[in-house]
Amino acid sequence: MPDLAAVNRMEAGAFVALLGGVFEHAAWVAEAVAPERPFASRAALHAAMMRALRSAPDAVQLTFLDGHPELAGSEARARALTADSESEQGSAGLDRMAEAEAAAFARLNAAYRARFGFPFIIAVRGRGRAxxxxxxxxxxxxxxxxxxxxxxxxxxxxTRMRLERLIDP
Structure with missing residues (x-):
């Protein structure tokens, strides 16, 4: 695990390769902040990445949100999640549910997407299924x-938790 000083010294391509997956399917966030280095802390890096996301046009933000997998959805069943998403969903037990619970997630996933146009997003680490x-x-x-x-x-x-697992303070 590199420390922040090493991350700050990386060439832009290596920086994006390391941090491009922190924001689900959105390496453009890491690309946007690479020129802002050096960062004084992981928190400063994370704040810059969130500013890049929040300053993106609405359509780009919506596409980003829509790129997230549904909880216990078809991507999870097909084992097509990113490694981070698979680990996170697994930590909440979403990869081992009874049929009734899985049906509840499927019903809620469909209703949520129909209402909001993107999947339900929640930081699941440390939370149980109920x-x-x-x-x-x-x-x-x-x-x-x-x-x-x-x-x-x-x-x-x-994304803050993902950065904490990628960069040594």
């Missing part, structure tokens, strides 16, 4: 603009 289902159901009734903001806040939590 808590995730409860939050899932509660967020379905929210205003679309507020829910989009919540999804971006969840992305911030997920």
């Amino acid at each position: 808590e995730i289902l409860s939050v899932f159901e509660a967020r379905l009734g929210r205003d679309p603009a507020a829910e989009r903001e919540t999804a971006l806040a969840e992305v911030a939590q997920i």
